[in-house]
Amino acid sequence: MNNVDLQGLRRIVGAVARLRSETVREVTVRSDLRQLKAELESGLILVVSAERDEQGRPYLAVDVVEAAREPAVKQQIEVRFD
Secondary structure, eight states, X not given: OOHHHHHHHHHHHHHHHTTTTOOEEEEEEOTTSSXXXXXXXXXXXXXXXXXXXXXXXXXXXXXXXXXXSSOGGGGSOOOOOO
């Protein structure tokens, strides 16, 4: 196993460790079966994708992201001209 594989494995373990004691709210699978998205009650989203590296070898990419808690409108800056 080379360093890239080991780093990727550590990243996957770290992402999945965040999911302990989570409850799945909804799961969506792409029609081409290359990606799975699981939305959790806490607002976290697990995304598992089947991808290919530069040499064309398949691998799994796993990410855990947090959904935006506030609407985008509140994240905008309001500027007033007098």
